Amino acid sequence: MEEQNGSKINIQWFPGHMTKAKREMQEKLKMVDFVIELRDARIPNASRNPMLDELCKQKPRLIILSKRDKAQASYTKQWIAHLSNETTKVLALDILKDSVTQMVVDASQQLMKAKIERMIRRGIRPRAMRAMVVGVPNVGKSTFINRISKKKIATTGDRPGVTKALQWSRVNKDLELLDTPGVLWPKFEDEQVGLLLAVTGAIRDEVLPIDEIALWAMRWLLENHSEALTKRYDIPLKSDPHAMLEAIAWKRGFLKNGQEVDWKRTIETFLREIRDDRLGSITWEIPDENSK
Incomplete structure (x- = not known):
């Protein structure tokens, strides 16, 4: 990845x-x-x-x-x-x-x-x-x-x-x-809106580039809630989101043949734990004048 x-x-x-x-x-x-x-x-x-x-x-x-x-x-x-x-x-x-x-x-x-x-x-x-x-x-x-x-x-x-x-x-x-059925709109004008909907599970993973979604989520958490990552995964923080996901894979034993990272399992687990509140209660947006 x-x-x-x-x-x-x-x-x-x-x-x-x-x-x-x-x-x-x-x-x-x-x-x-x-x-x-x-x-x-x-x-x-x-x-x-x-x-x-x-x-x-x-x-x-x-x-x-x-x-x-x-x-x-x-x-x-x-x-x-x-x-x-x-x-x-x-x-x-x-x-x-x-x-x-x-x-x-x-x-x-x-x-x-x-x-x-x-x-x-x-x-x-x-x-x-x-x-x-x-x-x-x-x-x-x-x-x-x-x-x-x-x-x-x-x-x-x-x-x-x-x-x-x-x-x-x-x-x-x-x-x-x-x-009524849940309705999304035809086009996300703001890329971050789509990312937040994807991270929290409003869009089916099957139609998403989930590796990119996971990297974005990890980067955001490192910048805003690094303590939640430390508490959940018990690993030293790294500035690079890719390296963090790799460290989680080794910590959890998500490996193929004992030495190659199973990225699919790692990413799916990481996103599921965000959605299941395993990293604690996290608000991904704070209000401003454009968010009525």
């Missing part, structure tokens, strides 16, 4: 079912009161789909920063403040452990408070709020749907792109959800 110094890493993925999903989402938006957008708390900007921004701009939005347990709490708090505004409410959730249903219903009622009050003033009995659930692949949408509904409605998987069709689910008398 050779490091490509200065070369651009090309990451693009826009399967046909996503084009169809975009069209269906446009048609269904008029049926909902607001949008629930799931983003990955580790990469709140990179997991924001600008195509969804355009589709849903006329609707109030509840942004859920999923996988909060995998992100650094101090940065998540900053992101919540950064993303919140008059028409947008933000929650950070550990979908498998938090009281998801109550937290989301409460936040939804706060977001839609003005509309509910208008209905009451007009003598209309408030109906269940209807929300479209959107987000990029593998951000936890299907797990969220099943957890909040307290039954298995959406298909889940540890790989992106499992949900392929739109489907309704009733949470309770106050909330109904429309699940």
Whole structure:
């Protein structure tokens, strides 16, 4: 495995079912009161789909920063403040452990408070709020749907792109959800967005140059979280990401014929351990004015 110094890493993925999903989402938006957008708390900007921004701009939005347990709490708090505004409410959730249903219903009622009050003033009995659930692949949408509904409605998987069709689910008398497939956009304008989505598992490894992704991730960790590498792998730090991966291979015994590094196994293990939080809770992005 050779490091490509200065070369651009090309990451693009826009399967046909996503084009169809975009069209269906446009048609269904008029049926909902607001949008629930799931983003990955580790990469709140990179997991924001600008195509969804355009589709849903006329609707109030509840942004859920999923996988909060995998992100650094101090940065998540900053992101919540950064993303919140008059028409947008933000929650950070550990979908498998938090009281998801109550937290989301409460936040939804706060977001839609003005509309509910208008209905009451007009003598209309408030109906269940209807929300479209959107987000990029593998951000936890299907797990969220099943957890909040307290039954298995959406298909889940540890790989992106499992949900392929739109489907309704009733949470309770106050909330109904429309699940949608995870949608990526046709072109990543910022190379780092694609890299962050790849590192955290939003894009299938089969379509990625994973050796380049691993080298980029290792370089970033050496610059920003070297202590996590030291703690996890118990090896001396090296400035070169290629040398670090090689040292991990020798430490773990990922070798062929006892003396040649098994790069495939080393890279796959390294990326899996990042995604499984084995290096600790890490936020890969901090908020700035361009990350709304």
